[in-house]
Amino acid sequence: MSAAVYSETYKIPAGALALLVHGVFFALLYFSFGWQMKPPQGMVVDIWDALPSEVDEQPVVQQQPQPEKPQITNPKYEVAPAAPPRADIEVKKTRKVKEDKNKFENSAAKKLAEKKAEQAERRMEELERQTQARAQAQRKAQEAAAVAAGKVRDEYMGKIGAKIRRFIVLPPGVDMNIKAEFNVTLLPGGDILNVSLVKTSGNEVYDNNVERAIWKARPLPLPPAEQNMFNKFRDLRLKFIPSESGQ
Numbered sequence: 001m002s003a004a005v006y007s008e009t010y011k012i013p014a015g016a017l018a019l020l021v022h023g024v025f026f027a028l029l030y031f032s033f034g035w036q037m038k039p040p041q042g043m044v045v046d047i048w049d050a051l052p053s054e055v056d057e058q059p060v061v062q063q064q065p066q067p068e069k070p071q072i073t074n075p076k077y078e079v080a081p082a083a084p085p086r087a088d089i090e091v092k093k094t095r096k097v098k099e100d101k102n103k104f105e106n107s108a109a110k111k112l113a114e115k116k117a118e119q120a121e122r123r124m125e126e127l128e129r130q131t132q133a134r135a136q137a138q139r140k141a142q143e144a145a146a147v148a149a150g151k152v153r154d155e156y157m158g159k160i161g162a163k164i165r166r167f168i169v170l171p172p173g174v175d176m177n178i179k180a181e182f183n184v185t186l187l188p189g190g191d192i193l194n195v196s197l198v199k200t201s202g203n204e205v206y207d208n209n210v211e212r213a214i215w216k217a218r219p220l221p222l223p224p225a226e227q228n229m230f231n232k233f234r235d236l237r238l239k240f241i242p243s244e245s246g247q
Contacts, residue, residue, distance in 0.1 A: 152223050153232050159221040161238065165245050167213035171205040176243040180207050182214060184236045190219030198237070210240045 180201035185194040195214050200207050223229045 149229060149232065152227065152229060156221055156223055156233065157236075160217075160236070161240075161244075163221060164210075164213050164217040164238070165240070167216040168240065168245050169209045169213075170242050170245060171203065171209065174203055174206050174242050177241065178202055178206065179239055179241045180210050182211065182238050182240070184214060184220075184238055186220060186222070186233055186236065188222075188225070188230055190222045192218045192220065201240075206242065214238070 178201035179199070180197065181199035183194075183196045183198050184192060187193050192215060195211055197207055197211065222233050
């Protein structure tokens with residue numbers, strides 16, 4: 001009876017040990033499989049100094065490992081660029097309008113400046129034409145006045161010479177081709193201020209008769225005062241030839 005008791009006493013711990021070994025084996029298989037599926041993790045092992053003396057009759061319940069919770073990663077979403085604020089859009093529109101306006105104004109100002117420059121150039125050309133026309137008209141007027149003055153001077157020089165010759169007395173046997181020249185200074189109204197012989201004819205009698213005739217012919221005929229031509233008659237150079245005396 002005593003042997004039976006001992007025999008039964010040793011069978012119970014052996015069965016518990018077998019269960020424990022199988023549990024450890026299954027745990028190793030599970031962790032081995034999990035180690036292949038995920039990175040190796042540390043394993044905690046309890047080391048006993050001796051087997052338990054008594055084993056509960058209750059079956060050893062193997063604790064099922066809890067399934068690993070899947071790691072939830074936050075998906076990355078590409079954030080679309082925010083639409084520009086309405087104020088920026090308005091600013092850009094305003095800026096574009098100003099730029100277009102400035103371009104238009106610059107173009108208009110350029111055209112206006114070109115038009116003004118063209119008008120100024122035409123005015124300068126017209127002014128130059130008018131100036132040239134006035135200068136040409138003035139030259140023509142001066143030429144016409146000179147021609148008219150020349151005609152008047154020639155006319156009155158002929159009248160002066162004719163009046164003096166009426167008083168010349170030709171000496172007998174005088175050479176009809178001799179010539180005497182006198183300078184005559186006149187006063188306004190035709191009176192004579194001075195008479196001087198410039199070039200003698202070679203016949204003193206003829207020269208003296210011509211000088212006396214000049215003084216006798218005063219006042220000499222002059223153009224009217226309103227013609228303002230006295231300056232052309234103030235100093236006269238008169239030439240006398242006996243053949244022109246008409247005697």
